[in-house]
Structures are given as structure tokens and as C-alpha cells.
Amino acid sequence: MSLLTPEVLAILLIDFIFLIFSLIAFFLSVKIVLKWDINATTPLQYSLEKQSYLIATIIKYILFLKIPLFIFFIFTMDKLSNVIPGAMCAAGVVNATSYGFPLLILKIINLYLFGFWLILHKFDMQSPDYPFTKTKFLFFIFIFFSLSAEIVLEFLMFEGIDPAKIVSCCGTLFSAAKTSGISSLMSLPHAPVIVLFYLSFLSIAVLYKIKNDILFAIANLWFLIISIFSLILFFSTYIYQLPTHHCPFCLLQKDYYYIGYFLYFFLFSGTFWGTAVMFSHFFLKKRISLWYNFSLIFDTLYVITISLYPIVFYIKNGVWL
Amino acid sequence: MIEFKGVTKIFNQKTANETVALKDISFSVKNGECVLLKGPSGSGKSTILSLIAALSKPTFGEVIVDNERVSKLPDNFAALFRREHIGFIFQKFNLIPTLTVSENIAIPLLPSNLSKKEIEERVKKVMREFSIEHKEKMEVKNLSGGEQQRVAIARALVNDPDIVLADEPTANLDEKLSENFLEFLKKIKKEGKTIIVSTHDPIFFENPLFDKTLEILRGKLL
Amino acid sequence: MFNVLLFEYSINSLKRRGVKNLFVLIIFSLLIFILSSIFFISASLREELISTVDALPDIIVSKIKAGRQYDIETDRSEEILQIPGVEDTIPRVWGYYYYQKAGVNFSVVGLKEFENNYKKEFDKIAQDIDFTELREKPSMIVGAGVKRVLTANYYKEYFNFVKPNGDFQRVYIKGVFKGENEFETNDIIFLDEEIARKIFGMEEDKATDIVVKVANPAEVQTIAKKIRLLYPDTRVITKNDLKVSYQNIFDYKSGIFLALFVVAIFTFFMIVYDKISGLTSEEKKEIGILKAIGWRIEDILKEKFYEAFIISITAFLIGVTLSLAFVYIFDAPLIRDIFTGYSVLKPPFKIPFVFDFQTVALIFFTTVPVYIAACIIPSWKTATLEADEVIR
Numbered sequence: 001m002s003l004l005t006p007e008v009l010a011i012l013l014i015d016f017i018f019l020i021f022s023l024i025a026f027f028l029s030v031k032i033v034l035k036w037d038i039n040a041t042t043p044l045q046y047s048l049e050k051q052s053y054l055i056a057t058i059i060k061y062i063l064f065l066k067i068p069l070f071i072f073f074i075f076t077m078d079k080l081s082n083v084i085p086g087a088m089c090a091a092g093v094v095n096a097t098s099y100g101f102p103l104l105i106l107k108i109i110n111l112y113l114f115g116f117w118l119i120l121h122k123f124d125m126q127s128p129d130y131p132f133t134k135t136k137f138l139f140f141i142f143i144f145f146s147l148s149a150e151i152v153l154e155f156l157m158f159e160g161i162d163p164a165k166i167v168s169c170c171g172t173l174f175s176a177a178k179t180s181g182i183s184s185l186m187s188l189p190h191a192p193v194i195v196l197f198y199l200s201f202l203s204i205a206v207l208y209k210i211k212n213d214i215l216f217a218i219a220n221l222w223f224l225i226i227s228i229f230s231l232i233l234f235f236s237t238y239i240y241q242l243p244t245h246h247c248p249f250c251l252l253q254k255d256y257y258y259i260g261y262f263l264y265f266f267l268f269s270g271t272f273w274g275t276a277v278m279f280s281h282f283f284l285k286k287r288i289s290l291w292y293n294f295s296l297i298f299d300t301l302y303v304i305t306i307s308l309y310p311i312v313f314y315i316k317n318g319v320w321l
Numbered sequence: 322m323i324e325f326k327g328v329t330k331i332f333n334q335k336t337a338n339e340t341v342a343l344k345d346i347s348f349s350v351k352n353g354e355c356v357l358l359k360g361p362s363g364s365g366k367s368t369i370l371s372l373i374a375a376l377s378k379p380t381f382g383e384v385i386v387d388n389e390r391v392s393k394l395p396d397n398f399a400a401l402f403r404r405e406h407i408g409f410i411f412q413k414f415n416l417i418p419t420l421t422v423s424e425n426i427a428i429p430l431l432p433s434n435l436s437k438k439e440i441e442e443r444v445k446k447v448m449r450e451f452s453i454e455h456k457e458k459m460e461v462k463n464l465s466g467g468e469q470q471r472v473a474i475a476r477a478l479v480n481d482p483d484i485v486l487a488d489e490p491t492a493n494l495d496e497k498l499s500e501n502f503l504e505f506l507k508k509i510k511k512e513g514k515t516i517i518v519s520t521h522d523p524i525f526f527e528n529p530l531f532d533k534t535l536e537i538l539r540g541k542l543l
Numbered sequence: 544m545f546n547v548l549l550f551e552y553s554i555n556s557l558k559r560r561g562v563k564n565l566f567v568l569i570i571f572s573l574l575i576f577i578l579s580s581i582f583f584i585s586a587s588l589r590e591e592l593i594s595t596v597d598a599l600p601d602i603i604v605s606k607i608k609a610g611r612q613y614d615i616e617t618d619r620s621e622e623i624l625q626i627p628g629v630e631d632t633i634p635r636v637w638g639y640y641y642y643q644k645a646g647v648n649f650s651v652v653g654l655k656e657f658e659n660n661y662k663k664e665f666d667k668i669a670q671d672i673d674f675t676e677l678r679e680k681p682s683m684i685v686g687a688g689v690k691r692v693l694t695a696n697y698y699k700e701y702f703n704f705v706k707p708n709g710d711f712q713r714v715y716i717k718g719v720f721k722g723e724n725e726f727e728t729n730d731i732i733f734l735d736e737e738i739a740r741k742i743f744g745m746e747e748d749k750a751t752d753i754v755v756k757v758a759n760p761a762e763v764q765t766i767a768k769k770i771r772l773l774y775p776d777t778r779v780i781t782k783n784d785l786k787v788s789y790q791n792i793f794d795y796k797s798g799i800f801l802a803l804f805v806v807a808i809f810t811f812f813m814i815v816y817d818k819i820s821g822l823t824s825e826e827k828k829e830i831g832i833l834k835a836i837g838w839r840i841e842d843i844l845k846e847k848f849y850e851a852f853i854i855s856i857t858a859f860l861i862g863v864t865l866s867l868a869f870v871y872i873f874d875a876p877l878i879r880d881i882f883t884g885y886s887v888l889k890p891p892f893k894i895p896f897v898f899d900f901q902t903v904a905l906i907f908f909t910t911v912p913v914y915i916a917a918c919i920i921p922s923w924k925t926a927t928l929e930a931d932e933v934i935r
Contacts, residue, residue: 005794006582006801007901010908013805017916038395041378043334049395050927053840057919065912072904079901083790128398163791376835377931397839404837415832419559428833431548432842440548476836 005083007076008158014069015151018062025055026144029137036137038129052133056121059140062147063114070107071261074252083163090249091170099157106150108268113143115272119279132283170247174232186246190234197230201303204274208296211289213281220274220295227267231306238309243321263305270298323350323373323484323515328382328392330368342368344540345382350517352483355510355530358519360537366519367412369537370486373517374407375399386484404429408477408514412489414469416476418462422453425461426476447475451505467498474505485509487518491525499524506530546845553849560826567818568858571914574804574811575862576869579906581800583870587897589793596785601763602755604770607778614749619774623755626773628766630758634750636739640704640732645692650731653739681738682717688729690719707744714738801909808913815917820924827928834930847922848915855914863906871896 028051036048077090087093094100117139124132174186200223207216228248236246239256252260274295280288314320330343343365350356358366371377372384375391376399384392386406394402403409416425423444430440448454451471456464461472470490477485491499499522507530510516518525525531536543557564604623606615620632636653683702685693693702693716704712714734740747755770757763767779822830833843869875874894 006798006909007905009798009801009805010905013808014908014912017912021916021919039393041380041393046378050840053844053927054920054923057844057923061915061919069908072908075901075904083787083794085787125397128394130395163787371931374835377929397841400834400837400839400842403835407837409835411835415828415835417829417832420555424555427548428552428838429836431552432546432838432845434546437548480837 005076005080007072007079011069011073011076012155012158014065015154018065018147019151021058022062022144022147025058026141028052028055029140029144032137033134033141036134038133052137055137055140059114059117059121063111063118066111066114070111073107074249078249078252080161084161084165084167085163086166086169088169088171088250089247089253091173091247092167093161094249095173096162096165096167097157097160099153099160103150103153103157106146106153110143110146110150111268112272112275113146116276116279117143119276120283123279123283135283170250171244174246175244185229186233188233193226193230193233197226198303200226201299204296204299208292211287211292213277213287216292216295217275217278217281220271220277220299223274223299224267224271227302227306231263235306235309237321238313241313241321259305263302266298266302266305270295270300270302274299322352322385322387323517324383324385325349325369325372326383326385328372328379328384330365330372330377331380334380342540343372343379346537346540346542347382348535348542350515350533352515353510353513354532355506355516356518357525357528357531357534358517358537359521359526359534360519361521364537365540366537367488370409370488370517370519373484374409374486375402404433404480406482406484408480408482408485410473410477410485410487410490412492414473416461416469416472419460421458421460422464422472423448423457425472426479429476429480443479443481447479450478451475466493467501470494470498470502478509482514484515484517487516487520489520489522490518491520491522496524503528503530549842549846550849553846553853556846557850557853563818564854567815568854568861570811570814571855571858571910572861572865574807575859575906575910576866578800578804578909579863579866580870580875581804582902582906583866583897584875584894585793585796586899586902587870587894589790590897591895592789592793593786596782596789599782599785600754601757601760601782602767602770603752603780604755604774604777605752605780606774606776608776612752612778614745615752615777617748617750617753620750620753622773623753623770626766626769628757628759628762629755631756633754633756635752635754636736636743636745637751638739638743640742642692642696645696647692648730649689651739651742652731652733653736654733655736680715681713681734682715683732683734683738684718684720685716685733686720686729686731689732690716704742706742712738712742714742804909808909812913812917815914816921819918819921822925826925830925830928831930834928840926843926844922847918847925851915851918851922855911858914859907859911862910863903867898870894 032048032052032055035044037045074090077093080093081087081089084093084096087096094104117136120132120136120139124130124136200219203219204216204223207219232246232248236248236251237243239251239259240247249260250256251263252258272295273291277288277291277295280286280291310320325346325348328343328346329341332338332340332342346365346369358369360366368377372379372392373386375384375394379392382392383390386402389402391399391402417428420428426444426447427440430443435443445454448457451474453468453471453475456468461469464472490502494502503524506516506518510530518531526534604615604619606613615634617634620634623629624632638651640649640651641647642649693699698716701713701715704714706712720731720733739745743751745751755766757766763781763783767781770777770779830843834840871894
């Protein structure tokens with residue numbers, strides 16, 4: 001591997017730890033899913049109960065480490081752009097291999113999945129008959145495969161980046177000029193996308209009032225997708241004040257006051273709690289209004305912050321880009 | 322109310338050291354009753370107390386406390402049950418020798434979400450009740466036997482339990498201190514607590530304090 | 544979720560088993576100290592070197608034959624000057640002179656009188672020199688390190704260079720030079736270009752390499768390409784190439800250390816696992832008591848986690864702080880030579896202070912999570928001890 005910078009090594013080291021421990025958790029989970037019987041008073045059941053604590057501890061360890069690690073990962077990708085010719089920001093590095101983009105998406109999905117697992121775990125522990133134990137460990141078995149896929153992709157990506165090969169910078173990646181999947185999306189007209197964005201937020205606000213769990217969750221998922229989309233297509237140009245700069249990574253840099261971190265934090269937090277609402281619906285059969293509130297607050301913060309950019313620009317300059 | 326229904330406890334089942342500690346025990350204790358659990362050492366008295374406190378689970382049968390099937394509670398609920406309802410005074414006190422008096426007494430309350438101030442108040446109250454406030458900051462290992470006993474009692478009562486269990490409480494005490502202990506029992510009985518004392522010390526036998534006596538020999542109730 | 548009281552209990556608990564925990568703390572701090580020092584030094588030196596690179600020429604053209612560098616024809620610089628976008632071309636005469644007796648290499652740089660030298664600093668030196676004097680009585684200005692070596696070998700006023708044909712070239716020592724960047728200029732000898740040619744046995748119409756100045760930095764790559772097409776027998780290196788290769792060297796060296804460190808950290812993992820697993824009967828009894836009076840498994844796990852957290856963060860802070868002092872106050876004796884080379888002529892320079900949050904994050908991720916991972920299984924085993932058996 002020609003790209004063995006210390007940062008990459010650190011990430012792979014932690015990946016290795018995750019792999020080993022999640023493997024342990026995996027085997028224990030399989031055991032539990034097969035043999036768990038809360039009503040049994042056998043030594044086997046008692047030892048399974050003890051082991052379920054080990055799995056929960058391992059999962060908490062992984063999740064709480066994954067969050068700062070993800071930020072570090074983004075930092076590292078940004079730093080790598082200095083050694084890879086052509087890349088000016090993380091976007092170039094992510095696209096240096098075919099693994100980069102799916103890896104990024106998978107990382108975000110896994111953060112959500114781990115979060116959901118912890119919620120399920122919390123519910124499970126709330127009543128003495130541990131009603132969701134089998135379900136939650138079955139869920140973990142699924143998560144294990146997703147996590148393993150992420151680690152494999154990560155290794156493949158770092159292995160495959162060739163510092164001698166020139167990559168495209170975000171300017172070309174996100175322009176309508178080239179012929180790629182992203183580019184065809186770039187040539188969509190802005191107005192309908194913006195309308196969809198605000199409409200989706202409106203639907204969240206309305207569903208908040210009505211308190212329909214399933215629809216609220218779906219609305220949040222849709223909101224996540226349309227937000228990222230509208231961010232790349234439209235809003236980012238106002239952050240950079242350049243009609244051709246669409247990159248979703250550059251806004252993490254110092255030049256833009258690290259606004260990207262805030263925006264993504266709001267967006268991911270809001271949509272996480274919004275989708276979590278579905279869990280309380282199915283498993284607890286009750287509504288947790290606190291999550292509704294979290295979701296709405298963070299979603300609103302995102303919408304306000306992102307909208308400020310074009311609005312302020314218009315006020316200052318009198319025209320749109 | 323405490324109920325034992327057909328409880329059997331076997332240790333080290335299916336090994337060479339298999340021991341049957343209790344054999345098909347059934348009894349009940351009403352709220353506020355003071356019960357004497359009488360029998361020679363090794364007869365199973367400590368096991369009964371352990372089962373009431375949900376510290377261990379029966380091999381067969383059920384233990385029910387206040388309509389809660391305590392024998393079926395998984396660990397975190399069992400511990401919570403103990404924290405809220407049980408005050409256990411151990412035979413060997415089981416204090417943490419390198420901690421101070423107030424620290425030892427506070428331990429049961431630490432994981433709960435009480436504020437520091439609340440815990441301090443409760444600890445002070447119970448220290449005053451048992452006259453060990455003046456030794457608050459002293460390490461427990463430097464206390465006399467009687468003082469340690471008072472700390473053990475204080476710790477058992479700091480969470481205001483409705484059931485107090487005492488396992489051979491006078492085994493390591495002289496006559497005077499044993500009498501003090503009886504005084505203490507009288508006091509908490511007045512407060513309406515359910516009390517179970519397991520002992521083979523004769524000063525407890527025929528004492529009017531006790532509403533009921535359960536005699537146990539080799540794991541069976543007589 | 545965060546319980547202050549349990550946290551205090553953890554601190555207390557750590558103190559009560561002082562010896563064992565102190566042992567782990569010291570070893571961990573030491574490991575972090577070494578790792579941090581390596582990373583801090585490399586980050587600083589990299590910054591220093593990158594700022595040096597900025598002052599380097601945009602493009603350097605050297606002639607390559609059979610994979611080795613040869614003298615390049617000076618009239619090529621005229622042709623290169625014709626390429627649009629090229630501001631200036633300067634043929635340079637310089638090289639290394641190996642002084643066998645002392646076993647050191649001097650960097651010999653030939654200066655021109657009227658034309659500009661590729662570095663402003665050199666221009667300044669050139670201005671101060673009277674070249675006519677230098678030609679009549681060949682003289683040179685040397686860096687402090689050179690002066691030291693020459694004096695040590697009894698060359699006080701002049702030095703005899705051995706030319707390729709075996710003859711001597713006596714050059715008088717006019718003065719000692721102290722540059723802005725000590726690291727660079729310590730082993731340099733400046734003299735007139737013609738004398739340099741004589742010492743290296745280089746012909747009049749040849750030079751060591753040609754330096755190209757480009758007006759617009761965005762055009763450097765294109766011009767470099769054109770030069771390569773123009774002269775296929777040359778190696779054309781741009782400033783950016785240098786930057787990248789410096790970064791890679793540092794990453795490579797840091798990478799090696801990190802690899803070694805990873806080995807060390809796994810050993811450490813084993814030690815920690817073992818230490819924390821081994822509970823004395825007193826410790827087991829304590830856990831039993833806690834559970835008997837109402838602590839749940841989660842509570843014990845939380846308390847154990849606080850203990851692990853306290854030790855690892857404390858070790859981290861100690862290691863990083865000591866390392867900062869070691870590197871930036873005491874200039875990191877011993878370790879820094881690994882990066883800067885062991886050459887006798889390297890001056891005692893001060894490592895510039897560079898505090899990079901990412902470096903600290905890097906140190907954190909390679910250490911603290913490993914420690915906490917080592918504590919997971921032992922803590923769980925402790926928390927799931929049967930209280931009943933322990934307190935009888």
C-alpha cells in the first residue's frame with residue numbers, strides 16, 4: 001500500500017479492533033438468537049444473560065468511537081488531498097477509487113444502525129422479561145455484516161488509492177459538463193428541487209403536529225435525501241458564492257468557518273431522531289414526544305442555517321447567482 | 322408479604338460437589354412481621370435470606386415478595402429490587418475496609434439518580450440514628466467491632482427499605498452489643514418494617530419481639 | 544447518564560489500588576510520550592521543510608543519461624526561455640565536494656556576479672562580495688559547520704580542493720556565512736561560479752542544472768511538460784513534486800514508527816488485559832458487596848469504564864504534555880536525528896513550534912481506544928461475578 005500515512009494506519013488499527021470485537025459479539029449474538037429463553041432457569045440461560053451484557057458493552061464501545069472516528073476520517077480524506085494530484089478537497093480523494101463513495105454512504109448508514117440498536121437495547125432493558133432480546137441480537141447480526149462490509153471497503157479504498165494517478169477535483173465532479181451519474185443530476189433545474197426541499201420540511205412540521213409515527217419517519221428519510229441533494233445542487237453555491245462550486249466536502253474546511261460540520265450535524269441528528277420514532281412505534285407501542293422534539297429542532301436548525309446563505313447573498317447583492 | 326413456594330436450591334448441580342441447600346421449602350411472612358429463622362450452621366438459613374434478597378435464584382420453586390416474582394427477575398431488576406426494598410446486614414458486616422464510614426454508608430445510593438446533597442442528607446440522618454456521626458471520616462478498618470456493626474446497620478437502612486434481613490448478626494459480638502442489637506430491632510419493628518433474623522444465638526430464642534419462628538434443619542423446614 | 548458520584552467512586556477506587564494502576568499509567572504515558580514526540584517532530588520538520596520548498600525554484604531541469612545526472616548544456620536555457628510563460632532561466636553550477644579526511648560532504652554553490660542567482664539570499668551574498676577580488680585570489684564564504692570542520696583539520700586561512708584531474712585548487716576563506724535557515728546553509732560553501740567549475744572539472748558551456756522561473760503558478764505543470772517534450776533526456780522536477788515527495792518521506796518515516804508502535808501497543812494491550820483481569824480476592828469481595836447492596840451489572844460496568852477512561856486520558860495528557868516539552872523546549876535530543884539525518888554538519892537548530900489539532904487527534908486514536916478495548920472483557924467478567932458466592 002503506497003498510501004500508508006500515519007492517519008490511515010490509525011484508522012485501520014481501529015478498524016481491526018472493531019472487527020475482532022464485533023466478531024466476538026457476532027458469535028455470541030448467534031448463540032443468543034438460537035438458545036435464548038427468558039423463562040428458563042438453566043445455567044445456560046443465566047450465562048446467556050451475562051453474555052448479552054458483553055455484547056451491549058462492545059456495541060456501545062464501537063458506536064461511541066465511530067462518531068469521532070468518522071470526523072477524523074473526513075479530516076484524513078481532506079489531508080490526503082494534498083498528496084493526491086488533482087484533488088483539492090476530500091471529494092477528489094473519495095472519488096479516487098470506486099470504493100470511496102459507497103464507503104462514505106455505508107459509514108453514515110452504519111452510524112444510524114448502531115444508534116437504532118442502542119435504542120432497541122434501551123427498550124429491551126426496561127421490562128423484566130426482556131421482550132426484544134432475540135430481535136435486537138438478530139438486528140445486530142445484520143449490523144455485523146454491514147460493519148464488516150464497511151471495514152472491507154475501507155481497506156480496499158486505502159489500498160487502491162494510487163498517488164501517482166491524477167483524480168478529478170470537485171469542480172469537475174460536480175459539474176454538468178461530464179458524463180457521469182452525478183452530472184446528469186446536476187443538470188436538473190433548480191427551482192423544483194428547492195420547492196421539494198421546503199415542501200418536505202413543511203411535511204415534517206405538519207406530521208409533527210399530527211404525530212403520525214410512520215409517516216414522520218418516512219418524511220425525515222425523504223428530507224435527508226432531498227436536503228443533501230439540494231445542498232449540492234443549489235445551496236452550496238451560495239456558501240461558496242460561486243455558481244460552479246457544488247462540492248459537499250469543501251464546506252468542511254476552515255475557509256468557510258467549518259460550517260459543514262454544523263450543517264451535517266443538524267441534518268443527521270434531526271433525521272436520526274425522526275426515523276427513531278418508528279422504533280418506539282413498533283417496539284414500545286407508544287410515542288416518545290422527546291424524539292419528535294429533537295427531530296423537529298434539528299431539522300429546523302438545518303433549514304434555517306442553510307436558507308440563510310442564499311437569503312443573505314440576495315440581500316447583499318440584489319441578485320441570485 | 323414474602324412467600325416461598327416449593328423452593329429447592331441445589332449448588333454445583335451435576336458436579337461432584339453437588340449440595341442440596343434447601344429442600345421444598347414453603348412459608349409466608351406478613352408485612353411488618355418480625356421472624357426468627359432458627360437452625361444450626363449450614364442448615365440453609367443464609368440461603369433463604371439470599372433468595373429473599375434476589376441475590377440468588379432457586380433451582381425449583383418461586384420466591385414472591387409483594388406480588389413480585391423476585392426469583393424470576395433478571396440481574397438489573399433484581400439489583401434494583403434490592404436497592405429499593407432490602408436492607409441486608411451481613412454476618413461479617415461486609416464493609417469496604419479502606420473506605421470511610423460515610424462513604425460505606427452511601428454506597429447503595431450512588432448509582433441511583435439522587436443528587437449529591439440528597440445522599441449526604443440521608444447518610445447523615447442514618448449516622449445520627451446509630452450514633453456514629455462523630456466517626457464519619459474514619460476508615461472502617463480502624464473501628465471497633467461494635468462501631469462496625471453500627472455502620473453495617475446504618476448502611477442497610479440508608480435506603481429506607483421495607484424488609485430488613487440480618488444474617489447471624491451477633492456472631493462476632495459480646496453480650497452487651499448483642500443486647501444493643503435487640504434494641505435496634507425493637508426500634509425498626511415499630512417503624513413497621515418486615516424483619517427476618519437468621520441466627521443460632523440463644524438470646525433471640527423465646528424473645529417476645531418475634532412474631533414467628535421458622536426452624537430449619539438440613540435444608541428442610543420443621 | 545453521566546453519574547458524578549460513580550465517577551468519584553472510580554477515582555477513589557483507583558487510588559485504593561494505587562500500585563497496580565500507577566504501573567499501568569506510567570507505561571501507557573511512556574508509550575504515548577514516545578509516539579507523540581515522533582509525531583510532533585515530524586509535523587514540525589515537515590512544516591519547516593515545506594516552507595523551505597516554497598522558496599525553491601518552480602522548475603529544475605537536469606540532464607539524465609543512463610539514469611544518472613550529467614552536466615547540462617547552458618544554451619538549452621535560451622531555448623527554454625522561449626516557451627511562453629517562462630519568466631527566467633538560470634543555469635546553476637553547484638555540487639557536493641567530498642572531503643575524505645573528515646568524512647563529510649560540503650555543498651559547493653557557484654555564484655554569479657551580475658546575473659541573478661536563483662535565490663534572493665544568494666543575490667544578497669553576491670552583492671556583498673567583490674568578485675574581482677575573488678577571481679584574482681580565489682576565495683570563498685563558508686557556512687559555520689564548514690568552518691568548524693576546516694579549522695579542526697588545520698585549514699585556517701584556505702582550503703585545497705582536489706580537482707578531478709588530481710591537481711589542487713586553493714581557495715581562501717574570506718568569511719563565515721550565517722543564513723536565515725541554519726538547517727540549510729550550515730554546510731554550504733559559496734564561491735565564484737568559475738572557481739566552482741574548476742573544482743568540479745566542469746566545461747564552460749555546461750552547468751549542473753537549469754532553474755526555470757514561471758510567472759503564473761498554474762502554468763507550471765504545462766511548461767514542465769513542454770520542457771520534457773523539448774528535451775527527452777532531462778528530468779524536469781516541479782516545486783509541487785518536491786512538496787509531495789517531502790510529505791511522503793515524512794509520512795513514510797512516521798509510518799514506520801507507527802508500525803513499530805502498533806506492535807508495541809498490542810503488547811501493551813496484552814499486559815493491560817492481564818493486569819486488569821487479575822482480581823485479588825479482596826477485589827472480588829468488594830464487587831460482591833456492591834452487587835449485594837443493590838448495584839446492577841450496568842452500574843459496575845459504568846464504574847469500570849470511568850476507571851479506564853480516567854487512566855487513559857490521564858496517561859494521554861501526561862504523555863502529550865511531556866512530549867511537547869521534550870520536543871519544543873528541549874529540542875528532542877536523540878529522536879530528532881532520525882528525521883534530520885546523522886550528518887556531523889547538521890547544526891543545533893531549534894524545532895519550530897507547530898501545534899496541529901489533527902496530530903493530537905492522531906495520537907489519541909492510536910492509543911486511548913486500544914486501552915479501553917483491553918478493559919472491555921476484564922471489566923465485564925468482573926461485573927458479572929456471582930455476588931452470592933463471593934460474600935459467603
